[in-house]
Amino acid sequence: MSGTGPPDEPLPNDDPVAIGPWRRRTRRIAYENPWLRVYHDEVDRPDGSPGIYGVVHFRNTAVVVVAIDGQDRVALVAQHRYTLDERSWELPAGGVPRDEDPLAGAQRELREEAGVEATTWQALGRMHLSNSVTDEVAMLYLATDLRHGEAELEASEADLSLEWIPFDEVIERVMDGRISDALSVIALQRVALSRLTAGSATR
């Protein structure tokens, strides 16, 4: 584990920093790996009382893609999630370095996990995940006009399986809890809302 981060992640120092009504008095790196850096901060809280704050910094931006083919089927991938010890059905997704274009990253993830390329891309929004603990940011996309090719999986994805499921059935799985990955749910609900309100919802 290196003590120096990428250029966009300067090492912390002990100059106090105002963060809105908070004040950071000290910061140290408690843990890091290629995907995360965990900071342990000593702070003054908004009411002025002393406290601590553990911040999980994500090195990557999350990208997630609703890919819909000409038969109104959605690409879903299942993989065993190590953190939960559960198999999870989700949209194709991945992490993109913060200095890379998230759309290019989303296009790569869709190609790698679902083996498709798309002509038409539409942004579905930018989300913050778990913002009481992490600084994770996610970009959501809708991909249509697909050309099929071959999936190319990473070492951590060797168990990944792919299915193309009719959109209405995918929404059923969202609403009854079979799909529970937050980003997949947001992106799919957003497309469903957009259809029900004649396009105004994904502006």
Added chain:
Amino acid sequence: MSGTGPPDEPLPNDDPVAIGPWRRRTRRIAYENPWLRVYHDEVDRPDGSPGIYGVVHFRNTAVVVVAIDGQDRVALVAQHRYTLDERSWELPAGGVPRDEDPLAGAQRELREEAGVEATTWQALGRMHLSNSVTDEVAMLYLATDLRHGEAELEASEADLSLEWIPFDEVIERVMDGRISDALSVIALQRVALSRLTAGSATR
């Protein structure tokens, strides 16, 4: 920082553990505070190759509440999010210890942040946030038939402000990105879908 966790969080040992197609060879606690524990694991990945995995374990279940009053207004709270250094408009939410009833926790958070109690509670689903890195689980609720009282804020929430905003305007803020907190977005989209599909969406 204590080396011993609550009874429901046994200390790791070095017995290899099968986690689906993954194999955990070693586990150590890299960091912990009252809200988090970060594990650093040595693993064999699904294709058999060696790797590492950093798991951010959340000690609490997240709860989030769509509270709607008799004038179809939704309780929104704004607070400066330390992790992002941004002020964020969100639904009332909080963390509930894993051994506590999440509904009781949601009722407490709604009372503390919005100063209201609700007679009618409906579960809106169970989500996983950022499941490539964390094991965080969230429970979503719809609260109606409200009685107004006084908010009671925690030390970290002294800057919190509360507004009651018409439901349709809240959905506009979701769709145009002014509300970007993932759990708030999921819960609000779900209620909007439920209304558009005559109640079938929140079954």
